[in-house]
Amino acid sequence: MALHPLHTLVEQLKAQPIIFIGGKGGVGKTTTAAALASYYASQQQKTLIVSTDPAHSLGDVLDTQLNNTKTAISPYLDAIELNPDVIVDAHFAQVEHTISAYANPDMMPKIREHLRLSKSAPGAQEAAMLEAMCQHLVCAADANSDKKYEHIIFDTAPTGHTLRLLVLPEMMGAWTDGLLAQQRRQAKLRSVANHLDSHNQTRGSGGQKNSDHDVQNPFAAKKSDRWEQAVAVLEKRKALFRQAGLLLHDRGQTAIVLVMTADVLPLAETKRAVSQLEDSKLPPAAIVVNQLIKPTQADAFWQHRAERQQQLLQDIESSFPNYSLYPIYLQKTDVRGTDALSTLLEASC
Ligand SMILES: Nc1ncnc2c1ncn2[C@@H]1O[C@H](COP(=O)(O)OP(=O)(O)OP(=O)(O)O)[C@@H](O)[C@H]1O
Numbered sequence: 001m002a003l004h005p006l007h008t009l010v011e012q013l014k015a016q017p018i019i020f021i022g023g024k025g026g027v028g029k030t031t032t033a034a035a036l037a038s039y040y041a042s043q044q045q046k047t048l049i050v051s052t053d054p055a056h057s058l059g060d061v062l063d064t065q066l067n068n069t070k071t072a073i074s075p076y077l078d079a080i081e082l083n084p085d086v087i088v089d090a091h092f093a094q095v096e097h098t099i100s101a102y103a104n105p106d107m108m109p110k111i112r113e114h115l116r117l118s119k120s121a122p123g124a125q126e127a128a129m130l131e132a133m134c135q136h137l138v139c140a141a142d143a144n145s146d147k148k149y150e151h152i153i154f155d156t157a158p159t160g161h162t163l164r165l166l167v168l169p170e171m172m173g174a175w176t177d178g179l180l181a182q183q184r185r186q187a188k189l190r191s192v193a194n195h196l197d198s199h200n201q202t203r204g205s206g207g208q209k210n211s212d213h214d215v216q217n218p219f220a221a222k223k224s225d226r227w228e229q230a231v232a233v234l235e236k237r238k239a240l241f242r243q244a245g246l247l248l249h250d251r252g253q254t255a256i257v258l259v260m261t262a263d264v265l266p267l268a269e270t271k272r273a274v275s276q277l278e279d280s281k282l283p284p285a286a287i288v289v290n291q292l293i294k295p296t297q298a299d300a301f302w303q304h305r306a307e308r309q310q311q312l313l314q315d316i317e318s319s320f321p322n323y324s325l326y327p328i329y330l331q332k333t334d335v336r337g338t339d340a341l342s343t344l345l346e347a348s349c
């Protein structure tokens with residue numbers, strides 16, 4: 001069987017600072033992500049682990065309470081559990097603040113109600129999560145920043161979600177482009193309309209030219225400020241998605257590691273994930289086969305399961321001939337805490 005010893009996964013990923021761990025629900029993504037992060041930190045390599053899974057099990061696995069901001073787990077390991085509710089609240093508070101600077105105060109209750117409803121609109125949390133993920137990604141990978149990490153590991157929610165997160169920066173970039181193009185068209189139309197308006201007023205006032213159109217129309221200046229603000233926000237977001245997209249597509253920077261177990265359904269889902277990733281030009285760097293049973297340790301019941309896993313391992317190997325496969329063996333209990341997690345890699349060699 002062409003399984004590589006697990007410690008060579010660490011070697012293989014040494015050059016890629018960004019690692020995304022994906023896979024079907026419950027196969028061991030968080031355990032694998034936390035094991036890699038704990039191992040790198042134990043080697044005194046500055047590591048950040050970010051969970052994008054709203055289910056929040058990273059804190060449980062690391063045996064620490066985590067939140068939406070960085071928590072230092074050890075001198076070399078920081079961890080964050082991105083919280084979509086907190087991110088969405090902060091985002092809409094910012095939007096409300098911006099709007100209140102130019103909106104008629106009487107309109108604010110209605111605007112607040114609209115924003116409150118928008119928070120639960122489909123996609124709002126996903127968009128907020130994506131933006132936060134991109135910010136952490138770009139900031140932690142910035143070679144000029146003192147916040148740079150040697151390893152940035154993303155523990156993600158089950159497969160579909162991860163794949164969307166990986167391809168979304170491109171889609172959001174295109175969407176932002178569309179919005180910017182629309183803003184530019186509207187700005188052009190507005191300037192033509194303003195020009196015509198001032199021309200008419202000049203003629204209407206018996207040839208006396210209106211020297212300052214904004215004095216005649218006090219809302220014009222505010223409106224143009226608003227457009228500029230909106231365009232600046234969109235431009236900034238576009239640059240962020242572009243940078244994140246470049247990092248994600250750079251195989252020298254980002255490695256995607258898929259985790260599966262040697263079972264029929266995870267194999268089927270991993271096949272789909274690999275082909276979708278290949279279609280998006282994001283082929284995975286490696287596949288980890290978790291919860292393997294060592295046949296030598298097994299009694300009759302587990303012996304049967306171990307044999308079944310060995311049969312499936314043959315299918316797995318023939319399904320992914322182009323990818324390196326790494327085993328993690330089933331432990332007697334759940335693996336929690338950085339010491340146990342970092343030795344999981346050694347226990348699986
Ligand atoms: N090699 C292993 N040995 C023993 N227990 C394991 C092993 N790998 C994972 N587990 C246990 O299996 C359960 C699921 O693991 P984990 O939370 O890492 O999966 P996940 O893929 O992140 O799940 P989710 O899709 O819900 O995020 C946990 O209780 C974990 O402790």
Ligand SMILES: [Mg+2]
Pocket residue numbers: 029030031053057155156157
């Ligand atoms: Mg998980």
